[in-house]
Amino acid sequence: MSTVVLVTGGSGLVGKAIEHVINTEPESSRFGKRPGEKWVFANSTEGDLKDPVQTEKLFEKYKPTHVIHLAALVGGLFKNMKYKLTFLRDNTLINDNVLHFSHTKNVQKVISCLSTCVFPDKVTYPLDETKIHDGPPHESNFGYANAKRMVDVMNHAYKEEFGCNFTSAIPTNVFGPHDNFDLEDSHVIPGLIHKCYRAKQNNTPFAVSGTGKPLRQFIFSYDLARLFIWMLREYDDVEPVILSVGEEEEVSIKSVADKIVKTVGFQGEYKFDSTKADGQFRKPASNKRLLTLMSQNKNEQQFKFTPFDEALEYTVKWFVENYNKGAR
Ligand code: NDP
Numbered sequence: 154m155s156t157v158v159l160v161t162g163g164s165g166l167v168g169k170a171i172e173h174v175i176n177t178e179p180e181s182s183r184f185g186k187r188p189g190e191k192w193v194f195a196n197s198t199e200g201d202l203k204d205p206v207q208t209e210k211l212f213e214k215y216k217p218t219h220v221i222h223l224a225a226l227v228g229g230l231f232k233n234m235k236y237k238l239t240f241l242r243d244n245t246l247i248n249d250n251v252l253h254f255s256h257t258k259n260v261q262k263v264i265s266c267l268s269t270c271v272f273p274d275k276v277t278y279p280l281d282e283t284k285i286h287d288g289p290p291h292e293s294n295f296g297y298a299n300a301k302r303m304v305d306v307m308n309h310a311y312k313e314e315f316g317c318n319f320t321s322a323i324p325t326n327v328f329g330p331h332d333n334f335d336l337e338d339s340h341v342i343p344g345l346i347h348k349c350y351r352a353k354q355n356n357t358p359f360a361v362s363g364t365g366k367p368l369r370q371f372i373f374s375y376d377l378a379r380l381f382i383w384m385l386r387e388y389d390d391v392e393p394v395i396l397s398v399g400e401e402e403e404v405s406i407k408s409v410a411d412k413i414v415k416t417v418g419f420q421g422e423y424k425f426d427s428t429k430a431d432g433q434f435r436k437p438a439s440n441k442r443l444l445t446l447m448s449q450n451k452n453e454q455q456f457k458f459t460p461f462d463e464a465l466e467y468t469v470k471w472f473v474e475n476y477n478k479g480a481r
Pocket residue numbers: 161162163164165166167168195196197198200201202203222223224225226227247266267268269324325326327328332333340
């Protein structure tokens with residue numbers, strides 16, 4: 154029987170990375186496309202997943218045997234704070250439709266994408282997979298976070314009632330080509346890249362919000378793509394897996410900004426605006442479970458993450474090359 158993998162949210166940062174990896178890795182590698190496999194990357198023009206009728210049509214059109222479910226309403230802090238009900242409701246509808254039709258159309262396996270913001274606001278660090286439901290998420294994004302948390306609850310319920318093979322992945326901060334580089338509503342890396350590039354073009358200062366001291370774990374979208382493909386093929390358990398670089402790989406916002414300045418070739422005034430909030434100093438997540446699970450396959454070499462500097466340089470160059478083609 155052939156394998157049809159439907160990737161929802163296929164036009165986004167993570168979907169595009171999976172498409173890149175599956176089409177460029179050799180067939181013989183752990184992450185390359187296998188003979189007989191068909192991969193479908195769907196975006197919202199193929200069907201609005203908030204709508205059950207359109208979702209069912211998408212499943213009937215492609216008849217997926219496997220689903221990587223990435224589609225979500227995502228946004229920065231401002232949007233999350235302002236539209237809490239919209240984030241809760243839209244994501245709940247999307248997730249419910251995708252899991253319901255995966256079940257009724259006999260999909261063999263689903264991996265849904267959560268986020269580290271599902272974790273409780275008051276929690277002991279490092280984050281690990283056992284702590285998701287230990288307390289309420291941060292109030293700033295409780296709509297998005299609670300909708301994502303419910304996917305883990307639904308996965309367990311589908312398994313207990315119907316024996317479904319549904320699970321979830323929890324990535325830390327992702328960056329790479331095809332990110333949202335919007336100046337007002339993007340994550341830290343794409344926002345800083347765009348800001349620095351504009352400062353160079355306009356001969357204006359490059360001002361980074363905050364002190365630059367906070368530490369974060371960033372995962373390159375192509376590495377994350379490989380980990381999703383690993384989960385699809387080699388992981389069969391309902392419990393989520395944190396997909397992240399190790400805690401020792403945390404980097405400061407200042408070192409991110411320094412590297413961007415160098416790669417963009419910006420030579421003007423560069424400063425940190427410490428009147429702006431820093432956010433939490435660090436919120437490390439453990440990737441111990443991921444590394445232990447991946448190393449159980451003795452036929453494969455240990456997974457190597459792309460060095461951060463190399464991945465950041467690649468992303469900056471991609472943005473600059475694609476700036477006039479609409480990367481924003
Ligand atoms: P993007 O915002 O880049 O892409 C979102 C994707 O979802 C697009 O393909 C979009 O389609 C699709 N989509 C949105 N709404 C609908 C809808 N109603 N019906 C059908 N498709 C829809 O997201 P990312 O690639 O950044 O994120 C992918 C997943 O990873 C998400 O679940 C997100 O929560 C999670 N995640 C992301 C992190 C990050 O740092 N980016 C960190 C942790 C988790 P279209 O282009 O047509 O709008």
